[in-house]
Amino acid sequence: MSTQISVDLEAATAPYEQIRSQIASLINLGELAAGSKLPTVRALATDLGVAAGTVARAYKELEAEGLISSRRRAGTIVNERPDPVDVHEDLVAAVDHLWELAAAQQVDAATLKALVARRER
Secondary structure (H helix, E strand, O other), X not given: OHHHOOOOOOOXXXXXXXXXXXXXXXXXXXXXXXXXEEOOHHHHHHHHOOOHHHHHHHHHHHHHOOOEEEEOOOEEEEOOOOOOOXXXXXXXXXXXXXXXXXXXXXOOHHHHHHHHHHHOX
C-alpha cells in the first residue's frame, strides 16, 4: 500500500494531510477493501521518509472519520464502508485521457499530481 502513497515535502499541504487524503481516497474508491490491514505507523513513516507522528496524526484523523480502526495487537484495519463512492465511467475515462496526455508530453506523475492539486478549488 505504501507504494500508492507519496508525500511531497515541498507542497503547501501538510504531510499528514497528504497521507490522510490519499488513504481516504484509496478506501473510498475501493482500492483498500474493508478488513485490509494498514502498515504500522513506524513502517509507513519509514517508507515515506516522514516522522512517525505525521503518520500517527493521519491515522488518528482517519479513525475520527470512521474510515479505519486501530486495535492493540490487531493493528490498523479499514472499516466497512456503507456507501462506497460511485465513480462514473466518464470521469474514469477523463482521468485515463489525462494520464495519456501527460505521458505523450513526457510529464511525470509527480508533476501531473502537482498540477491537479494546484487546480483544486
